[in-house]
Each structure stands twice: as structure tokens, then as C-alpha cells.
Amino acid sequence: MEVTGLTWRDQVLAQVFEEAAVDLGRGLKAYIDSRTGARKGPEVGFPQFKKKSPTGGSFRIRHKTSKGRGVRVGDGERPRSVTLPKIGVLRVREDTRRLRRMIVTGRARILFVTVSRGANRWWISITLEAADLHPGHQHPTAGHASQPVEAAVDKDDAQPTGHGGNGWVGVDRGLHALAVAGSSNGVEVLRLNNSRVLRRGLPRLRRLSKAVSRKKKGSKNRKRAVVRLGRQHARIRDRRRHVLHQVSNQLVKNHALLVLEDLNITGMRSNRKLSRAINDAAWGELARQITYKQAWRDGQVVVADRWFPSSKTCSACGELRKDLTLKDRTFECRGCGLVMDRDLNAAVNLAAWAENHTSPVDDGAGRGVARVGDRQAAGPVTNAHRQDAPTRDGSRGRGGEGLHDVGTNPQTAPAA
Ligand SMILES: [Zn+2]
CATH class of the missing domain: 3.30.420 (Nucleotidyltransferase; domain 5)
Structure with missing residues (x-):
């Protein structure tokens, strides 16, 4: 017999529901602002229900330091792991050592974690607030x-x-x-x-999507074909990125x-x-x-x-x-x-x-220094309350690794 209702509710962290409500609020606001003209850009529709699907979906967990229920990275001598509240230790694909070091030295702070499913894999994206780059790399x-x-x-x-x-x-x-x-x-x-990643991957993409449409709807074979197609899309996306x-x-x-x-x-x-x-x-x-x-x-x-x-x-x-x-x-x-x-x-x-x-500014030496007066120069960069975090022991200045942190990609995928 099929179980209905939210019988699984207590298996899921309460925060997941809270964050979903936050997202709904955001979506409604965007919808209303778009209707009333307070929001620029393309028209925003009414928030839509998410479909329960084996291939998509995501949830978000805020990092809470109290009660020891926060998100931990590389816990217990296991550098390739992320620990989430209620879920436990997850093995991940990437080494989290560098990230862990930044957190331990106070140069980065976890804000929240988003777990999503795509291309038949689970992904964990960690959103951080990090110290500025070392001046030597600026x-x-x-x-x-x-x-x-x-x-x-x-x-x-x-x-x-x-x-x-x-x-x-x-x-x-x-x-x-x-x-x-x-x-x-x-x-x-x-x-x-231009490597034209897409064009190169296109024949395969076409073949796989044809395979999907040939399979009977709702069948296991179709599901499998959908997964294969999704993987090809992901492959192209990753190469491009x-x-x-x-x-x-x-x-x-x-x-x-x-x-x-x-x-x-x-x-x-x-x-x-x-x-x-x-x-x-x-x-x-x-x-x-x-x-x-x-x-x-x-x-x-x-x-x-x-x-x-x-x-x-x-x-x-x-x-x-x-x-x-x-x-x-x-x-x-x-x-x-x-x-x-x-x-x-x-x-x-x-x-x-x-x-x-760009308007020249006198740098004192009589030479013009380019200063940008263009409003677009600021760009959509958010650099909200970054901390200048000194190392805990004070032995080394912050930014010891500098450059390596530039490419730090906190997105990790569990191997499972
Ligand atoms: Zn000319």
C-alpha cells in the first residue's frame, strides 16, 4: 500500500522546512514586485510546486554552531567527508583539507549548505564567508x-x-x-x-535524447535513459565551466x-x-x-x-x-x-x-591613475561583511596559502 502524507516528516531536519518557507517567501515577493513594477528584468511568475523527482531536487541547511549541530567538514581524520546534522557523515569525492584548514584558522566560516541531486549524483555546495585574499595576490x-x-x-x-x-x-x-x-x-x-564544447557533444546528446523518447513512459528503461541523457548534459556543462x-x-x-x-x-x-x-x-x-x-x-x-x-x-x-x-x-x-x-x-x-x-586621479607623482567612474564597474559583487580574521595562534599572518584559495571550489560530490 502506498503511504500518503508527510509520514517522513520526522526523518527530515526541521530546518529544511524552514528554508523552503524562506524560499517561498522570496518567490512570492519577487512575483508581487514583478507585478507591481518594483522589480526590473523579465516577468516573474507565481511560485510553482516542486515535483518529487528521482533526478532533481535540493534542500538547504543553515550552519548552526550552537548545540554542536552544525555542519562539519573533514571530521575525524576523514578529509573526504562532510558531516550534516541528522544525516551524519557523508563520504565526498573531493578532498576538503584546504577548506577545513581555512575554517580552523578562522579564515572562512560556513554559512549554509545546499544538497542537490543532478546527473544522478548528490552534490553538496557549501556557502562560505571567507577572509580577503592575501595582499600579495591582490x-x-x-x-x-x-x-x-x-x-x-x-x-x-x-x-x-x-x-x-x-x-x-x-x-x-x-x-x-x-x-x-x-x-x-x-x-x-x-x-x-572556441572549443565549442556543445557542438562536439551534440551527436551523443541527440542520440541519447532520441533513446529517451523511444522508451515507454513510466518504464524503468525510460528512467535509465533519462539518467544517461542527464549525465551527458552535465558532462558538457562541466567542461564548459x-x-x-x-x-x-x-x-x-x-x-x-x-x-x-x-x-x-x-x-x-x-x-x-x-x-x-x-x-x-x-x-x-x-x-x-x-x-x-x-x-x-x-x-x-x-x-x-x-x-x-x-x-x-x-x-x-x-x-x-x-x-x-x-x-x-x-x-x-x-x-x-x-x-x-x-x-x-x-x-x-x-x-x-x-x-x-575613466577619470584620471592625481596620484601625487603627477601621473594620472585610472579611476573608474562607470557605475557598472561596481558590478553585482557582494562582499558582505567579510572578516579580517587573524590566525588563532597568531604565528602566521592570514592568507598563508592565498592563491590556492582562489580556486577553492567548495562543491563536493559524494562518491556514493
Ligand atoms: Zn585605420
Whole structure:
């Protein structure tokens, strides 16, 4: 006989229900604000019931330090474990040693934990409040742009900040090359060719989704096929995310001043021929990563004006080529005869744009230091009440590991 009602209620931590209620409240507020116009952006619908499904779902637990019922990481000499209240010790896939060390030294504090199910795996995401990066891994706040400009035109000589130019590095996101970064004097500092993760995984994706639709609804075979399809989706997603993290890390590590163009991604996506490729390139996600990582390092990100024609302008003489099409991979200027890679030309223009649109501040040495007056520069970065947490024993300054913490991915998956 099928059991109905919430007979399993006492098996679940009370907090799970509380957090679900919090989410419902949030959803209702967003719905009402959207109706009354208090909320910008796309229209928000009425909150929907979650489906009980073997493949999806998630719950959240707040970390409580009282009563010893909190979330613990790597408990009892088991670095690959997370201990949750009421559930107990869970074996996880990733080593939590680094995270544990940060928590023990007071450099990180667990806020809450979200357990979710996806691609037939359980995932634990730990949300932390962490100390700032070690100053050695941050960009110097001032003077960066005022360093003596040395002509390092040769690409091989290009040091992280010694690429010449004005200190700004423009990042052009595209489909041909996923990202091309260049400084205002025409030096290419980074190029990432588009691996088109999705396109490569597409044949398999198609085959698996066909397999799902061929199976009888509600059958075990169909369930199995759904899981297989989900795994392929997850594989593609993970590969894409990996590439984006690598690029964003490299950019924020080497450049204190970054310029992105304001892409009307939603508008471009309505071009059906390009929409899948644009989704695959994940431009928005790249911008998001660059913005928050740059904030960690105390660097700056500005977004150029949406109408700034970064692709169609000659980066040498400023002449506009209105007839440039997407197919033209090389920018050839009719004014000065410049021949340059299309994406690099756009990146160089962006770098130059930033120089002209940031207000110079006197740094005392008579040189102008770029200061951003752009409101978008602040970005959606939340850096709420971070603590300057000294180590408990005081023997070492905080930030002993610094750089390693940058990539700390607190998301761990149990092996089970
Ligand atoms: Zn020109």
C-alpha cells in the first residue's frame, strides 16, 4: 500500500522546512514586485510546486554552531567527508583539507549548505564567508596604470602588466575565438579559441535524447535513459565551466584593469542561426566570473558603452568601417591600411575606450591613475561583511596559502 502524507516528516531536519518557507517567501515577493513594477528584468511568475523527482531536487541547511549541530567538514581524520546534522557523515569525492584548514584558522566560516541531486549524483555546495585574499595576490590599488610605459611590443616579452599600453586590457568575447584580450597598444595578451564544447557533444546528446523518447513512459528503461541523457548534459556543462574558469583566472591574475563590452546577449540570441553557438560560448558566465574574481583581487572591471562600435572601429586611426560583417575575420582599414585580427582589434579598442572614459586621479607623482567612474564597474559583487580574521595562534599572518584559495571550489560530490 502506498503511504500518503508527510509520514517522513520526522526523518527530515526541521530546518529544511524552514528554508523552503524562506524560499517561498522570496518567490512570492519577487512575483508581487514583478507585478507591481518594483522589480526590473523579465516577468516573474507565481511560485510553482516542486515535483518529487528521482533526478532533481535540493534542500538547504543553515550552519548552526550552537548545540554542536552544525555542519562539519573533514571530521575525524576523514578529509573526504562532510558531516550534516541528522544525516551524519557523508563520504565526498573531493578532498576538503584546504577548506577545513581555512575554517580552523578562522579564515572562512560556513554559512549554509545546499544538497542537490543532478546527473544522478548528490552534490553538496557549501556557502562560505571567507577572509580577503592575501595582499600579495591582490592588485595594487593605485599606481597600476601609472607604471612607466615600456615598449614591450614583442608578444613574448609581454609581462603580466608590462604589455605597454595604458594598463587597461580589453576583452572581446566572440564565437570564433571565445575570448581575445589586448592592450591599447595592440598587444594580444590572451587568446582562447572556441572549443565549442556543445557542438562536439551534440551527436551523443541527440542520440541519447532520441533513446529517451523511444522508451515507454513510466518504464524503468525510460528512467535509465533519462539518467544517461542527464549525465551527458552535465558532462558538457562541466567542461564548459572548466574552460571559463581557466580563462577568467588567467585574466584577473595578470591584469588589474579589464574592459568588457556590453553585449546584448538576449537580443543576439534571437538570431536563430547563432543562438546555440552563443549559448555554448557562455559569454554572460564569463563576464560574471571575471567580475567577482576581479573583486577578490581588488582589480577593476568596466563595461563599455553598448553602442561603442568596438569591432568596426580602426584601433589605429579611429576610422569606422560600417560594412564589416561577421564573416570578416580580419579588420582592414581603408584609412591607414591597418590589417589586424578582427577580435584583437576590438579588444584594443575596448582598452582605449576605458582610458578615455575613466577619470584620471592625481596620484601625487603627477601621473594620472585610472579611476573608474562607470557605475557598472561596481558590478553585482557582494562582499558582505567579510572578516579580517587573524590566525588563532597568531604565528602566521592570514592568507598563508592565498592563491590556492582562489580556486577553492567548495562543491563536493559524494562518491556514493
Ligand atoms: Zn585605420
